[in-house]
Amino acid sequence: MSMTPGQDGAKDAQTSGSDTPWPDFFFRHVPKTAGTSLMASLSVALGEAHFIRLHDVGAHARELAGRRIAESPAPIHLMSGHLSCVKFPSSLSATRITVLRDPLERVISLYHFLLKQPLAELQRIGIDRSLTIEQLMRHENPEIHGQVHNGMVRFFGSIPALSEPEQPEFWQHQAMQSGIDDATASLGDHLFGLVDDFDKFHTSVERILYIPYRLDVSHENSTGSATEKHSTSDLLLITEANTADRVLFHRAREMVGRQPLLRGSVLPAQPDGRFLFAPVQGRRYRTTQIAGRQGFDPADESDQLGWIGNQLNGRIHLAPSANVVGLTLNLFSMVPNYPMSELRVLVDGMHWPHTTTAATPGPGHWACQLAPLPPHDGIAEISIRPPFALPVRMFSPDSGDRRSLSVALAGIKCEAA
Incomplete structure (x- = not known):
C-alpha cells in the first residue's frame, strides 16, 4: 500500500x-x-x-x-x-x-x-x-x-x-x-x-x-x-x-x-452507449466485456467471474435493438448442488422464460438460455435473481473472503433467435 x-x-x-x-x-x-x-x-x-x-x-x-x-x-x-x-x-x-x-x-x-x-x-x-x-x-x-x-x-x-x-x-x-x-x-x-x-x-x-x-x-x-x-x-x-x-x-x-455540470444538466434523449450492453449475433462475450451491469461485484480478468452481490439482483441493461435478440448466460456457482432451477430471470420486471442446464467445462457451470427478446426501442433490463447466497467461509473456512456468494456471470453468448 x-x-x-x-x-x-x-x-x-x-x-x-x-x-x-x-x-x-x-x-x-x-x-x-x-x-x-x-x-x-x-x-x-x-x-x-x-x-x-x-x-x-x-x-x-x-x-x-x-x-x-x-x-x-x-x-x-x-x-x-x-x-x-x-x-x-x-x-x-x-x-x-x-x-x-x-x-x-x-x-x-x-x-x-x-x-x-x-x-x-x-x-x-x-x-x-x-x-x-x-x-x-x-x-x-x-x-x-x-x-x-x-x-x-x-x-x-x-x-x-x-x-x-x-x-x-x-x-x-x-x-x-x-x-x-x-x-x-x-x-x-x-x-x-x-x-x-x-x-x-x-x-x-x-x-x-x-x-x-x-x-x-x-x-x-x-x-x-x-x-x-x-x-x-x-x-x-x-x-x-x-x-x-x-x-x-x-x-x-x-x-x-x-458546481457547474460538466456535460449538461439533464439526462439527454440519447444516453451514453458505453454504459449499455449491445450484443452482436454470433459473438461470445467475456464478463469484463459486458457493459451495462449493476448488482455485480467487479470481475477479475483472470477468472471472468462477476458475482451477483448481496442484494441477489444482478442487472444487465441492453441497448435498444431493432432485431430479435437471443442470449445464453454462462453462469457459475461454487456451492455444491446449488438449486439453479430456482433461479429467476426477469426482463423489464416481467418473469422471462429460460432454460438452465449443466454446461462445460464442468461442475458448477451452467448455461441459462433465455427466450428470444423482441425488438425494443428503449433500454431493456435483464434481472438475474438467485434464490440465496452463502458466506464463503461456510464452504471454505480458511478463506479471507468475507463475502456471501450465490451465482456469478461467467460470460454471454449472443445467438440467432
Missing part, C-alpha cells in the same frame, strides 16, 4: 507523451473516501475491460498509465487511482471525478484500515497492531505523515514541495496554508461529492455521465470512523494537525451545491 501523493510529478507531466489516448473519465481517488464503492459501480457499468486502476503511484505512474492505455486491447474509458494533481494535473482532457470526506472522519477511518492490514504490510510501513492515534499522528514514515497531516490539500494541490518528503515544506504544518487556495481552485475543475451525502453524489454522476439507470450505492472496504470510541485528546490531535484540510472541506461543502 502506497498512500503518499507521487513524487516527481511535475517531471512526469512534462515528459509524458502528448498523443496518449487518455480516457474520457478520470477518477481521482483520495484514500478512505468511499471511492472504491463508486469505482466498483462505474467499472461494471462500462465493463472492466474498459477500466484501469493504477496501483503504482510512484515516480513513473503517468508513464505507466500511458503504456497500459496504449497496450490495452479494448479502448479505456475510465482510469482511477490514488493520483494527486501534482502527478496527473487537471489539464487532462477528461471528466474528473472525486469524493471528499470530513478530515477527522477520514484520518480515523485510515487508522482502522491500517490496523487491519497484513503483518507484512504493517512491518513495511513501520507500525504494529498496538498503534495508537498519537503514534499515528507523530509517525515519521512519509507515507503516513502525508496522509494524516492535511492529506487532501496535498492531494489536490499542485505545489510539488508539499508532496515531496525531501523538501522541508512537506513536514511543516504552516507551509500547508499556502496550498489551500491552490487545492480549492483545483477542486473546482472536478465533479465532486461528499461522503456524508453519497447517495446524492451518485445521482449527480448518473446525470453528468449520461447513465440511463441507477448506480449501486454500497460501501466496499468500509472502515467506519467510530469517533465516539476515541478520546477527546485523540480527536483534538487529529483536528489540529489537519486545519488546512478542514478549510478545504468547508469550502467544498459550500461549493458542492453550485
